[in-house]
Amino acid sequence: xxxxxxxxxxxxxxxxxxxxxxxxxxxxxxxxxxxxxxxxxxxxxxxxxxxxxxxxxxxxxxxxxxxxxxxxxxxxxxxxxxxxxxxxxxxxxxxxxxxxxxxxxxxxxxxxxxxxxxxxxxxxxxxxxxxxxxxxxxxxxxxxxxxxxxxxxxxxxxxxxxxxxxxxxxxxxxxxxxxxxxxxxxxxxxxxxxxxxxxxxxxxxxxxxxxxxxxxxxxxxxxxxxxxxxxxxxxxxxxxxxxxxxxxxxxxxxxxxxxxxxxxxxxxxxxxxxxxxxxxxxxxxxxxxxxxxxxxxxxxxxxxxxxxxxxxxxxxxxxxxxxxxxxxxxxxxxxxxxxxxxxxxxxxxxxxxxxxxxxxxxxx
Amino acid sequence: xxxxxxxxxxxxxxxxxxxxxxxxxxxxxxxxxxxxxxxxxxxxxxxxxxxxxxxxxxxxxxxxxxxxxxxxxxxxxxxxxxxxxxxxxxxxxxxxxxxxxxxxxxxxxxxxxxxxxxxxxxxxxxxxxxxxxxxxxxxxxxxxxxxxxxxxxxxxxxxxxxxxxxxxxxxxxxxxxxxxxxxxxxxxxxxxxxxxxxxxxxxxxxxxxxxxxxxxxxxxxxxxxxxxxxxxxxxxxxxxxxxxxxxxxxxxxxxxxxxxxxxxxxxxxxxxxxxxxxxxxxxxxxxxxxxxxxxxxxxxxxxxxxx
Numbered sequence: 001x002x003x004x005x006x007x008x009x010x011x012x013x014x015x016x017x018x019x020x021x022x023x024x025x026x027x028x029x030x031x032x033x034x035x036x037x038x039x040x041x042x043x044x045x046x047x048x049x050x051x052x053x054x055x056x057x058x059x060x061x062x063x064x065x066x067x068x069x070x071x072x073x074x075x076x077x078x079x080x081x082x083x084x085x086x087x088x089x090x091x092x093x094x095x096x097x098x099x100x101x102x103x104x105x106x107x108x109x110x111x112x113x114x115x116x117x118x119x120x121x122x123x124x125x126x127x128x129x130x131x132x133x134x135x136x137x138x139x140x141x142x143x144x145x146x147x148x149x150x151x152x153x154x155x156x157x158x159x160x161x162x163x164x165x166x167x168x169x170x171x172x173x174x175x176x177x178x179x180x181x182x183x184x185x186x187x188x189x190x191x192x193x194x195x196x197x198x199x200x201x202x203x204x205x206x207x208x209x210x211x212x213x214x215x216x217x218x219x220x221x222x223x224x225x226x227x228x229x230x231x232x233x234x235x236x237x238x239x240x241x242x243x244x245x246x247x248x249x250x251x252x253x254x255x256x257x258x259x260x261x262x263x264x265x266x267x268x269x270x271x272x273x274x275x276x277x278x279x280x281x282x283x284x285x286x287x288x289x290x291x292x293x294x295x296x297x298x299x300x301x302x303x304x305x306x307x308x309x310x311x312x313x314x315x316x317x318x319x320x321x322x323x324x325x326x327x328x329x330x331x332x333x334x335x336x337x338x339x340x341x342x343x344x345x346x347x348x349x350x351x352x353x354x355x356x357x358x359x360x361x362x363x364x
Numbered sequence: 365x366x367x368x369x370x371x372x373x374x375x376x377x378x379x380x381x382x383x384x385x386x387x388x389x390x391x392x393x394x395x396x397x398x399x400x401x402x403x404x405x406x407x408x409x410x411x412x413x414x415x416x417x418x419x420x421x422x423x424x425x426x427x428x429x430x431x432x433x434x435x436x437x438x439x440x441x442x443x444x445x446x447x448x449x450x451x452x453x454x455x456x457x458x459x460x461x462x463x464x465x466x467x468x469x470x471x472x473x474x475x476x477x478x479x480x481x482x483x484x485x486x487x488x489x490x491x492x493x494x495x496x497x498x499x500x501x502x503x504x505x506x507x508x509x510x511x512x513x514x515x516x517x518x519x520x521x522x523x524x525x526x527x528x529x530x531x532x533x534x535x536x537x538x539x540x541x542x543x544x545x546x547x548x549x550x551x552x553x554x555x556x557x558x559x560x561x562x563x564x565x566x567x568x569x570x571x572x573x574x575x576x577x578x579x580x581x582x583x584x585x586x587x588x589x590x591x592x593x594x595x596x597x598x599x600x601x602x603x604x605x606x607x608x609x610x611x612x613x614x615x616x617x618x619x620x621x622x623x624x625x626x627x628x629x630x631x632x633x634x635x636x637x638x639x640x641x642x643x644x645x646x647x648x649x650x651x652x653x654x655x656x657x658x659x660x661x662x663x664x665x666x667x668x669x670x671x
Contacts, residue, residue, distance in 0.1 A: 108656045119602045120655055123648035130645045262471055269464045314479040321475030325454055328469045332461030
C-alpha cells in the first residue's frame with residue numbers, strides 16, 4: 001500500500017516535470033506560457049481560498065495584494081528608480097508589504113460581515129488601482145497608466161530565469177524555467193495550505209466560517225484569527241505578484257482591475273471552496289478555457305459558416321460566461337468540493353433548509 | 365460659490381440615477397440576500413434598447429414626445445423580461461445552494477450580457493440625443509438644463525410610487541413579508557416565487573429608466589457603461605443600509621453629491637496634489653469610513669447575529 005502511494009507520487013512528479021516539454025511539443029510555445037500563468041493564478045486562488053474558503057470572509061478586492069507585490073518588485077527592480085535589488089530580497093519584501101496591507105485592510109473591517117465586507121474589500125481594491133493609475137503626478141512614482149517596463153527578470157546570482165540554456169543537448173527556454181520556478185512556489189503554497197487546513201489555526205478559521213459566535217464562545221480569538229487569514233492570503237498574493245512582475249517584465253494598473261479579482265474568486269468557488277485540489281482545478285480550468293475558446297472561436301465559425309460572423313473575442317467571453325453559469329447550475333458546491341462541504345450540502349435538502357432565515361441559506 | 369452650486373446640481377442628477385439603480389439592488393438583496401451583480405448590465409441593456417427604439421420610432425415619423433415615451437416603455441418591457449429570465453435561469457435553481465454559487469452565476473450573466481451587447485451594438489460609443497432641444501436655466505451662477513430637471517423629477521415621482529407600492533398594496537405587503545421571513549410568508553399563503561419574480565421585474569424596470577436617464581444626461585451609450593454604474597449603485601445601496609429602500613435612495617443621492625463635490629474640491633483640499641481623477645477614490649473612502657463606524661449602513665437596522 002505504502003509502496004503504491006509513493007509510486008503514485010513519483011509518477012505525478014515525473015508528469016509535472018515533463019509537462020512543459022509535452023505541452024511545447026504538442027501545442028507549441030504559447031501554451032507553456034499559458035501554463036506559467038495558470039500556476040500564478042493557482043497561487044493567487046490558493047491565497048484567496050484561505051480568506052474565502054477557510055475563513056469564509058468574502059474578499060472582492062484580492063487582486064490589490066497581487067498588485068502590491070507586483071509593483072514592489074517593479075519599483076525595486078527596474079530602471080524606474082534605477083534600483084536593481086535582487087529577487088531574494090524583493091520577493092519577501094513584496095510579500096511582507098502585501099501582508100501589511102492585508103492587516104491594514106483587515107483591522108478596521110473585521111467587524112463587518114458578509115456582503116458589507118465584500119463591498120469594502122472591493123472598494124479597497126479599486127482604491128489601490130486608482131492610486132497606481134494616478135501616482136505619476138506631481139511626483140512620478142508608478143508611471144501612471146503607462147505602467148513600468150523593462151523590469152529585471154527573475155534571477156538568482158548569475159542564473160536568470162529569463163534566458164535560454166542548453167543542457168545535455170536539451171534546449172530549455174525562459175518559459176520552461178519559469179514553469180519550474182512557479183511550480184516550486186505553487187507546491188510550497190499547496191503544502192502550506194494543507195498543513196494550515198489541519199492545524200489549530202485552520203480549524204479555528206473553519207469554526208469562524210461556520211458560526212462566529214459559537215467559535216468565540218469556544219475561546220477562539222476571532223479578531224486575531226480573522227486578521228491572520230487576511231494577512232496570510234495577502235502574503236500569498238504578494239509573492240505571486242512579485243513573480244508576475246518578474247515574469248512579465250512589465251506591469252500596469254490595467255492588470256489589476258476588479259475583473260481580475262472576480263476571476264480569482266471564480267476559480268475558488270467554481271473549483272470547490274475550501275478544497276485545495278478543487279481550487280487548483282478551478283485555476284487550471286479558468287486559465288485554459290478562455291484560451292481554448294480564443295483559439296476555437298474564429299476557426300469554428302470559419303468552418304461552419306464559411307466566414308467570421310461574430311467578433312471572436314466577444315464570442316469567447318460569451319462562451320466563458322455561459323460556462324460559468326452552466327457549471328454552477330450543474331455543481332452548485334463547485335466541481336470538486338471538500339468532503340465536509342459536500343456533506344453539508346446534501347444535508348441541506350432534508351432538515352436544514354426548513355430552519356433557514358432567508359431564502360438563501362445564510363449560514364454558507 | 366457658483367462652483368459649489370453647480371457641483372450640488374450635478375451631484376443631485378447623478379445621485380438620482382444611482383438611487384434608481386440602487387433600489388434594484390436593495391430590493392433583491394432584501395428578499396433573497398443576494399448581490400445581483402448582473403443588475404448594472406440590465407441598466408446598460410435598457411439604455412441600448414431605448415436608443416435603438418428611439419431611433420426606429422423617430423425614423424417612423426412619430427412625434428418626438430411619443431417616441432421618447434414609447435422607447436422608454438419598450439426598454440422597460442425588455443428589461444423586465446430580462447430580469448425575470450435572469451432570475452429563473454441563473455438564481456432560482458440555486459436557491460438552496462451555497463451562498464457564493466449564485467454570485468458566480470450572476471457574474472456569468474453579467475459577462476454574457478456585456479458581450480451580447482458588444483456583438484449587437486458594437487464596441488463604439490453611440491450618441492444618444494433626445495429629439496427636442498434642452499434649454500439651460502441659470503440659477504445664480506450655476507446651470508441646469510431641462511434634461512437634468514426632468515431626471516430629478518422623474519426619479520422623485522418613481523421613488524414615491526415605489527414607496528406607495530411597497531407600503532400600500534397587497535404585492536408590496538407580500539414583498540415585505542417575504543423579506544422578513546420567507547417561511548412564515550409561505551405559511552400565510554404568499555407565493556414566494558411570484559413575489560421574487562415581481563421584485564426582479566420591478567428592479568429591472570427601474571434599471572431601464574435609470575439607463576435612459578444616464579444616457580440622456582451624458583449623451584452617450586456604450587456596452588461597458590453598466591459595470592461601473594452598477595458598482596457605484598451597489599455602493600450607494602450599502603452606504604444607505606442594504607435591504608432598506610429609503611437607505612438606497614439616501615445612499616444614491618449622497619454618493620452622487622459626495623462624488624461631485626469631491627471631484628470639484630479635492631484639488632483645492634490637497635493643494636493640487638490630488639486631482640479630480642481621484643473622484644472614485646473619494647466615494648470609496650467615504651463608504652469605508654461610514655461602514656467602519658456604522659457597519660449596517662446609514663439607515664440599516666442592526667441585524668441580529670446571523671450565523
